[in-house]
Amino acid sequence: QLQLQESGPGLVRPSETLSLTCAVSGDSISNSFYYWGWIRQPPGKGLEWIGNIYHTGSTYKNPSLESRVTISLDTSKNQFSLNLNSVTAADTAVYYCASLERFSGAFDFWGQGTVVIVSS
Amino acid sequence: EIVLAQSPATLSLSPGERATLSCRASQSVSSYLAWYQQKPGQAPRLLIYDASNRATGIPARFSGSGSGTDFTLTISSLEPEDFAVYYCQQRGNWPQLTFGGGTKVEIK
Numbered sequence: 001q002l003q004l005q006e007s008g009p010g011l012v013r014p015s016e017t018l019s020l021t022c023a024v025s026g027d028s029i030s031n032s033f034y035y036w037g038w039i040r041q042p043p044g045k046g047l048e049w050i051g052n053i054y055h056t057g058s059t060y061k062n063p064s065l066e067s068r069v070t071i072s073l074d075t076s077k078n079q080f081s082l083n084l085n086s087v088t089a090a091d092t093a094v095y096y097c098a099s100l101e102r103f104s105g106a107f108d109f110w111g112q113g114t115v116v117i118v119s120s
Numbered sequence: 121e122i123v124l125a126q127s128p129a130t131l132s133l134s135p136g137e138r139a140t141l142s143c144r145a146s147q148s149v150s151s152y153l154a155w156y157q158q159k160p161g162q163a164p165r166l167l168i169y170d171a172s173n174r175a176t177g178i179p180a181r182f183s184g185s186g187s188g189t190d191f192t193l194t195i196s197s198l199e200p201e202d203f204a205v206y207y208c209q210q211r212g213n214w215p216q217l218t219f220g221g222g223t224k225v226e227i228k
Contacts, residue, residue: 039219047156047164047207047219060215063121096163104170105211106154110163 149212
């Protein structure tokens with residue numbers, strides 16, 4: 001069974017770059033059955049899809065965030081990463097990484113989430 | 121972008137009652153809709169994929185139906201652990217994904 005774990009700074013200053021990593025265990029991120037995704041949830045609000053990456057390196061992003069988002073793979077460490085630049089207070093949220101099973105198109109395994117606060 | 125509208129925003133029911141949650145898409149997503157349950161302080165959990173398929177380990181009291189633009193998640197008899205927030209998510213506009221705003225099922 002897949003396990004995912006987010007890590008990264010809990011506090012980011014406005015205008016800087018938010019950087020998070022998701023460590024995957026239980027399978028290889030090179031497994032073609034999965035896409036690897038990032039989802040966020042502002043305090044008291046619903047879920048927002050940020051983007052996905054496939055083992056080929058192809059990325060798919062939410063159009064509302066696309067210009068600020070970079071998602072990458074590190075196969076040597078079996079992990080993938082999120083960079084979100086030019087952050088503002090509106091980017092304060094719980095950030096989740098998750099696996100998206102290729103045939104169901106649903107996020108079947110999730111990390112526990114990591115809180116990121118944007119503040120000076 | 122496909123917008124998913126969930127209703128009602130809040131559903132107040134008692135244990136043992138039937139819960140019916142709705143998710144309406146702004147355009148057809150075929151049967152490419154999933155449902156998740158989220159409890160406070162926890163990550164979402166996949167319940168249903170492709171409109172009506174229960175994910176591994178999900179109890180039979182959870183069922184999904186619908187296609188096109190109108191979808192329903194039914195909990196046949198609410199257990200105490202079912203009080204939570206439920207989200208729908210579409211992949212009909214692959215690779216663009218969207219989530220609905222959520223329905224909170226609370227104890228009456």
